[in-house]
Amino acid sequence: MNETVNILVVDDEKRILEVVEAYLKKENFKVYTAIDGEKALKIFKEENVHLIVLDLMIPKISGEEVCRRIRTVSDIPIIMLTAKTEENDKIEGLTIGADDYLTKPFSVRELVVRVRALLRRSYRNCNPLADYLVFNESDLEIDVKRMKVKKKAVEIEITPYEFKVLLALLTSPGQVFTRKQLVEKAFGIEYEGFDRTIDSYIKNLRHKIEDNPKSPQYISTVYGIGYKFVDQKI
Known part of the structure; x- marks a missing residue:
């Protein structure tokens, strides 16, 4: 992708938001953050976001519901974060539209690697002539x-x-x-x-x-x- 890559990170834990934002900015991504599902959907509608890192357990509107709503209008890459460790929880996340899945606690360096891999896979040679x-x-x-x-x-x-x-x-x-x-x-x-x-x-x-x-x-x-x-x- 030739343009600035915009990433939305959604988590209600301020420390996680700060650390993930710092790492992604270091990799030259532009980062938007949200602490609840309501704000996440607002940013998604107003900004040109290319990828979302989405925690499942967030206030106001759950991560699962945020993912479902986004999937009705967009195929944007989504990486889900969750403290849930059961296999059924992972399957549910992927079923409702997540592209990748990380269980808390997670390595931020691994998250960055997965973000880059998912961006390459999602936007590989798929740039039309104009917007x-x-x-x-x-x-x-x-x-x-x-x-x-x-x-x-x-x-x-x-x-x-x-x-x-x-x-x-x-x-x-x-x-x-x-x-x-x-x-x-x-x-x-x-x-x-x-x-x-x-x-x-x-x-x-x-x-x-x-x-x-x-x-x-x-x-x-x-x-x-x-x-x-x-x-x-x-």
Whole structure:
């Protein structure tokens, strides 16, 4: 990522916030902090946050609920922190949308390593040409930072995974990507799903952004190879 990386750290223990913030700032990250779920959601809505370190047991709105709400609108990387040590607690955290998990007490140096690894995996080679893209005289508009898509000026519902696939195609309009390349660009090399899963995401995207999904003008199939985003006049 070429821009400043913004990280939100959420924990109700002031000492943990101070130490984690100091370590992350030393690594040249910009850090926002919150001591409760309410403030965390406020910062998430107002700032361009790239990754969240989220404690589960926080006041006002629990970490689990914060994660659930964020996952309805964003696929931002989330590392969960918790004092809970049971396997079921870990599974629950990952099930509701966490990407990684650390049990308290934890090594701050290990946290920093995990933050960097998760950022690399989440944003690997997936930078589109601009933050706001307009195609075919405003027929299709894509707000990259807000993860919003409009078709004929009407905002459409799009899942985080569908949006990642769309962004992967938009990194190089006109370039043909194999299914494997799209998986790696959209989800990282550690993704455990099948390459053919991409076909489902492409099908869903076409139904949402194309006038005629059976004769697409944006996402074109290159038979025997994969898919490409047709570079329309902007």
